[in-house]
Amino acid sequence: MTDISISIKDRTGKIHSVSAPTDMAMNLMELVKSYEIEDEGTIGTCGGMAMCASCQCYILSEHQLKEMDDDEEAMLSEAFFVKDNSRLSCQIFITKDLDGLEFEIAPAS
Amino acid sequence: MIKTDILIIGAGPTGLFAVFEAGLLKMKCHLIDALAQPGGQCAEIYPKKPIYDIPGFPEILAGELVDNLMSQCKQFEPGFTLGERADKLEKLDDGSFIVTTNKGTKHNSKIIAIAGGLGSFEPRKPVLENLQKYEDNGVDYMIKDPQKFKDKSVIIAGGGDSALDWTIFLAEICKSVTLIHRRNEFRGALDSVDKVIELKNKNKVNVITPAEVEKLHGDKKLEKITIRINQENVKEISTDFFIPLFGLSPKLGPLSEWGFEIEKNAIKVDTFDYQTNIPGIFAIGDINTYKGKLKLILCGFHEATLMCQSAYKILNPGKNLILKYTTVSGVHGFDGSKKEAEKSVIKSINS
Numbered sequence: 001m002t003d004i005s006i007s008i009k010d011r012t013g014k015i016h017s018v019s020a021p022t023d024m025a026m027n028l029m030e031l032v033k034s035y036e037i038e039d040e041g042t043i044g045t046c047g048g049m050a051m052c053a054s055c056q057c058y059i060l061s062e063h064q065l066k067e068m069d070d071d072e073e074a075m076l077s078e079a080f081f082v083k084d085n086s087r088l089s090c091q092i093f094i095t096k097d098l099d100g101l102e103f104e105i106a107p108a109s
Numbered sequence: 110m111i112k113t114d115i116l117i118i119g120a121g122p123t124g125l126f127a128v129f130e131a132g133l134l135k136m137k138c139h140l141i142d143a144l145a146q147p148g149g150q151c152a153e154i155y156p157k158k159p160i161y162d163i164p165g166f167p168e169i170l171a172g173e174l175v176d177n178l179m180s181q182c183k184q185f186e187p188g189f190t191l192g193e194r195a196d197k198l199e200k201l202d203d204g205s206f207i208v209t210t211n212k213g214t215k216h217n218s219k220i221i222a223i224a225g226g227l228g229s230f231e232p233r234k235p236v237l238e239n240l241q242k243y244e245d246n247g248v249d250y251m252i253k254d255p256q257k258f259k260d261k262s263v264i265i266a267g268g269g270d271s272a273l274d275w276t277i278f279l280a281e282i283c284k285s286v287t288l289i290h291r292r293n294e295f296r297g298a299l300d301s302v303d304k305v306i307e308l309k310n311k312n313k314v315n316v317i318t319p320a321e322v323e324k325l326h327g328d329k330k331l332e333k334i335t336i337r338i339n340q341e342n343v344k345e346i347s348t349d350f351f352i353p354l355f356g357l358s359p360k361l362g363p364l365s366e367w368g369f370e371i372e373k374n375a376i377k378v379d380t381f382d383y384q385t386n387i388p389g390i391f392a393i394g395d396i397n398t399y400k401g402k403l404k405l406i407l408c409g410f411h412e413a414t415l416m417c418q419s420a421y422k423i424l425n426p427g428k429n430l431i432l433k434y435t436t437v438s439g440v441h442g443f444d445g446s447k448k449e450a451e452k453s454v455i456k457s458i459n460s
Contacts (some may be wrong), residue, residue: 040398041374045227045359051154052358074296078355079266080236109233109358 004099009060011105020094028089029055032105042055042108048090053079056106063101064086065092081108111188115420116208116218118195118364121149122392123409124224125187130417132185133433136424137443139218140187141195141210141294143229148175150226153357164407174406184442190214194229198367205351206389221419223385223392224409225377227359235266235353236411239325247331248351252279258350260284266322267354268292273301275354280313287315287346289322289336325351373398382419383412387425391416403430 008031010015019033029044032055046052050071056079059065065087068076072091075086076082086106092098115131117124128138131292144153147170156172163169169177193210200206205219234240234249252275254256259282265272268290272331274297276288288305293303310315317338324335326345333347337347363373370377370386375398378384383391393416394409402408421430439449 039231039374041227041359043362046150046154049155049158052356054358070296074268074294077290077294078296079291080355082235 004016004094004096004101006031006094006098006100007061007102008032008035008037009102009104011107017025020098021079021102022094022096024094026094028057028088031094038105043091044090046090050075050088050091053088054108056086057089058083058104058106059085059087059101060104061100061102063098063099074092078104081106090091111139111190111214111216113137113188113216113218114221114424115139115222115417116141116206116216117187117222117224118142118146118208119149119223119225119394119396120147120189120191120393121224121226121409122151122174122178122406123226123413124149124222125175125182126410127187127222127224127393127413127417128182128187130414132182132443133435133440134421134430136417136420137187137221138185139190139216140215141190141208142192142217143194145192146224147179147189147191148172150359151175154257160406162405162407165319174254182442184444184446185200186443190216194362200213202451204293204389207254219389219424220322222413222420223364223388223390223396224394224413225361225364225396227374227395228361228364229359230357231362232353232358233320233355233358235355237247237322239323241399243325243327243331243351246329247327247349248325248353251354252352255279255282258283261349262347263287263350264289264322264348265354265357266290266347268295268297269354269356270297270301272354273297273305275352276314277301277304277308280308280334285315286313287317289320290316290318292319308401322351322353375402381415383416384419391420 003019003021006020018035043055045054053075072088110285114136115138117138124140124200131138146152151171158171159168193212195208196211202285208216216447233274262285263283264287265276266289279286309316320335320336320338323337326333333345335345337343374390378392378397378399380399383393385392393412395404441447
């Protein structure tokens with residue numbers, strides 16, 4: 001079994017528990033899009049290049065994630081509604097150690 | 110009034126390739142784009158990023174792809190209205206359309222192809238109370254006419270290329286320029302960062318980091334702003350202008366009021382020819398949606414090609430059209446140029 005479970009809180013506050021594949025090189029932004037959790041065009045508008053911040057999310061669980069690289073950090077420094085637990089979901093790839101991850105999608109801007 | 114056969118809204122890869130396909134069928138195109146240069150996202154957001162799924166190109170930079178598309182369609186002499194957003198649509202009694210931009214430029218054509226990607230690029234606005242009150246009253250999101258800021262005090266916020274570039278430019282003409290950024294590092298070309306540091310050392314610009322703008326003040330127009338430095342100290346600075354430069358985000362904008370069927374923030378089309386619910390208006394590339402839609406440049410090229418076949422039939426009723434291969438027929442430009450395969454010379458062997 002290569003799928004893990006992830007819990008996503010959408011922009012209206014609704015929680016979606018979804019199954020996420022670890023063998024498709026998918027990131028969390030793509031996961032949100034694949035389940036059509038947010039309106040098309042409001043998330044991942046740059047396609048996942050850390051260049052628009054439309055996929056910003058807040059990590060709610062205690063999982064240890066890979067550190068931000070410069071691109072992600074720079075983009076978040078220009079984003080709005082940024083908190084200490086903000087990340088760009090397009091930069092977090094789905095791996096087995098993310099099983100049980102909980103995150104919330106930041107407001108659209 | 111600009112008149113053309115096909116008016117293309119959006120000068121990204123799909124729109125540019127549509128010019129070429131239309132040209133093969135002797136139809137002339139004119140393009141409108143909100144950005145100042147053609148190429149759409151490829152040119153504006155990621156010109157230096159490689160693309161690996163353009164057929165025939167194992168790897169090509171987005172900027173190079175745009176250059177190639179421009180050179181491929183050049184002989185069909187497309188017209189451009191750049192830096193203007195298509196705002197209004199009217200239908201005339203003769204069945205043609207008039208599209209007016211936000212700057213009042215009017216375009217007339219029988220066919221419209223919307224190739225607007227994710228929409229027109231609009232500035233991302235910071236979340237600040239009263240921001241709207243000061244828009245065009247001290248707050249600007251784009252610098253259209255730099256002379257407006259001559260001998261004035263200006264505060265720029267942002268950490269990317271445009272914040273750096275405009276800081277450098279305005280330092281020469283403004284009374285004072287202050288650059289505010291949320292962190293100490295800037296994301297921009299190294300040259301620009303060095304130049305800003307140099308200007309700072311010469312006291313020609315003020316750079317305040319890490320800092321954020323918190324409040325705007327002023328009776329009728331902007332007079333001063335409050336910033337928070339290092340998440341602690343609060344400071345007020347008097348200013349004539351505040352220019353937040355936090356990048357651009359695509360918005361469907363006025364197109365959503367043109368009467369199209371919209372689904373998933375995109376325009377619904379018939380996959381026969383990518384025509385919308387308004388006859389004569391097509392939507393191609395990332396801006397359209399249909400069952401099985403994939404937002405890929407290569408799909409946009411396919412859609413542009415099919416769209417041109419139907420456009421031809423609308424413009425030339427009763428005329429039969431046959432698909433021609435460029436290898437066989439060559440490419441005959443509107444500029445008089447002609448590209449064609451060299452004829453092979455066959456020499457008989459006499460035994």
